[in-house]
Every structure is written in structure tokens, then in C-alpha cells.
Amino acid sequence: QSALTQPASVSGSPGQSISISCTGTSRNVGSYNLVSWYQQFPGKAPKLMIYEATKRPSGVSSRFSGSKSGNTASLTISGLQAEDEAEYYCCAYAGSKTFYVFGTGTKVTVL
Amino acid sequence: QVQLVQSGAEVKKPGASVKVSCKVSGDTFTGNYMHWVRQAPGQGPEWMGRINPNTGGTNYAQKFEGRVTMTRDTSTSTAYMELSTLRPDDTAVYYCARDADEGGCFDFWGQGTLVTVSS
Numbered sequence: 121q122s123a124l125t126q127p128a129s130v131s132g133s134p135g136q137s138i139s140i141s142c143t144g145t146s147r148n149v150g151s152y153n154l155v156s157w158y159q160q161f162p163g164k165a166p167k168l169m170i171y172e173a174t175k176r177p178s179g180v181s182s183r184f185s186g187s188k189s190g191n192t193a194s195l196t197i198s199g200l201q202a203e204d205e206a207e208y209y210c211c212a213y214a215g216s217k218t219f220y221v222f223g224t225g226t227k228v229t230v231l
Numbered sequence: 232q233v234q235l236v237q238s239g240a241e242v243k244k245p246g247a248s249v250k251v252s253c254k255v256s257g258d259t260f261t262g263n264y265m266h267w268v269r270q271a272p273g274q275g276p277e278w279m280g281r282i283n284p285n286t287g288g289t290n291y292a293q294k295f296e297g298r299v300t301m302t303r304d305t306s307t308s309t310a311y312m313e314l315s316t317l318r319p320d321d322t323a324v325y326y327c328a329r330d331a332d333e334g335g336c337f338d339f340w341g342q343g344t345l346v347t348v349s350s
Contacts, residue, residue, distance in 0.1 A: 123275060154335030158276075165326055165340035166276065171333055209275055213335050219290060220266075220278035 124149065124210055124223035131229040137198040140226045142210030143191060148221055150191040154213035157186060157195045159206050166209060170195060197228070205230045233257040235327050235341035242347045248315040251344045253327030260308035261285040264330035266337055267301060267312045269323040277323075281330065282310060317348045 125143040132138040142149065142157075149155055155173040158166035168177055170186035173193055183198045193212070197204055210223035238252040253265065267279040280291035282301040289301045300313045310327055325344045328337035 152335070156336035158337075165343055166328075166337075167340075168331070168336055168338050171331060171336040171338075175333075177338065211276070211278075211336065216290075217293075219281070219292065222268075222276045222278065225275045 122221075124212060124221055126208075126210060126223040126226045128224070129227045129229065131231055132197075132200045133231045134200055134202065136200050137196060138200060138228065139197075140195045140208055140210075140228070142193040142195070142212075142223050144193075144212050144221070145191055148212040148214035148218075149188065149193055151215070152213045153188065155186070155188055155193040156211045157184075157193075158209045158211065159204075160209065161206050169208075200230055202230050204228060233329065233339045235329065235339055237325075237327060237341040237344045240345040240347070242349065243317050245318055245348055245350055247317050247348075248313060249317060249346050250311055250313040251325050251327075251346070253310045253312075253341050255308045255310070255329070260303075261305060263332065265301075265303070265310045266328045266330060267299075268326045268328050268337070270326070270343075271320070271323040274323075276326075279312070279325075284310065314346075317346075319348050319350075322346065322348050 157170040160166045173188040174186045185196045208226045234256045236254045261284045264281045266281040268276045270276045284303045302311045327341040329339040331338035
């Protein structure tokens with residue numbers, strides 16, 4: 121199954137809010153609320169930031185929030201900080217044949 | 232705190248096999264599915280499959296069916312992923328990642344194992 125579509129890059133100034141979209145199909149994002157988001161720094165493993173489309177794990181900053189509408193999920197980072205500069209990936213459950221599909225990734229740059 | 236510690240980097244020739252290990256500490260090994268995810272250089276992650284550490288039952292991505300084998304050793308709390316008939320485009324960092332209690336995502340990850348396939 122094809123990867124979920126994300127913008128290659130998103131940038132913002134410190135303090136601003138940015139959003140990253142993750143577009144799938146009715147077979148994955150549109151069918152289940154099992155969308156998660158990961159932050160990844162170069163050479164490091166991904167870190168879970170959002171699960172079940174809107175929920176934040178313990179310890180993740182409240183500046184990170186998620187939403188979903190139809191076949192598109194979104195990650196919003198509010199009050200952008202220099203430490204948020206990283207690659208972000210979405211992931212969606214796609215049923216019991218395909219299981220999981222990841223997004224193409226978005227590089228967040230803090231100007 | 233849950234920790235997943237993977238085996239070290241590997242260099243393999245095309246056609247060979249590689250076996251990567253993932254040792255779990257800090258939690259009950261048999262309590263959550265363990266997934267394997269790989270990430271080729273400059274690419275996004277790719278889900279390869281999962282194993283139920285309790286039963287040994289597996290599910291593999293169709294792309295890897297016939298080439299991947301996931302096993303576990305409950306006595307040492309270690310999961311294994313073996314990929315055979317390696318090709319240069321199998322060069323990637325391979326991660327083990329624990330299924331979250333809530334399901335549908337991966338809450339703890341290993342540090343990654345770089346597998347390089349080159350003649």
C-alpha cells in the first residue's frame with residue numbers, strides 16, 4: 121500500500137503555530153482513528169507524539185495536538201520552539217491485511 | 232522504564248541473511264506485540280511485521296512475506312527479526328518497536344540496527 125502523503129517541509133518562526141497534514145485513503149486514515157505521529161531527530165529512533173489521532177502520551181508537551189477529518193489527519197505545533205526542528209511522520213492502521221502505513225515525512229524548520 | 236536494546240550494525244553481501252535481536256527490559260515481555268520497522272536512508276519508516284511474544288504468532292507485510300521471519304525467546308525477553316536473500320535496497324536501519332497498550336501505535340523503540348548490503 122502507498123505511503124501516506126505529507127508535505128516535504130513546513131517552516132515557522134519561534135512562537136508561531138504550524139500544521140502538518142497527512143493524507144491517506146478510506147482504507148486507512150478514513151476508516152480508523154488509529155493515526156499516530158512521531159518526531160525523529162537525525163540518527164535517532166522515532167518518538168511517539170500523538171496516538172489515536174488526538175491523544176498525547178504522558179510527557180509530551182501540550183503544544184503538540186492532533187486532529188482528523190475524513191481521510192486527512194493533522195499535527196499542530198503551537199508556540200513553535202527551536203527544539204521542535206525535526207522530521208515528523210504520521211502512521212495509520214490500515215486493517216488486518218496491510219496493518220500499518222507510514223507517511224512520507226515532513227521536515228519542520230524553525231526560522 | 233521500558234528499554235529495547237538492539238544488536239549491533241551488520242554488513243552483508245547480496246543473497247545473505249541477517250538476524251537482528253531486540254532485548255526488552257523494564258516490563259513484561261509477553262504483554263505487548265513487538266513490531267519491526269525499517270527505514271532506508273533518507274526515507275520514511277516502513278512497517279515489516281509483528282510478533283505476539285506470548286504465542287509466537289506473527290503477521291508480516293505482504294512485501295516481506297517469504298523473506299522475513301520473526302521469532303522470540305521468552306526466557307531472555309528477546310525478539311528476533313531475520314531477513315533473507317538480502318538485496319542492496321534492503322540497506323536500512325531496522326527498529327524494533329513495542330505496541331502501545333492503547334494499540335495502533337508504537338510507544339517504545341529500540342535504538343536501531345544499521346544493516347548494509349553491499350558486494
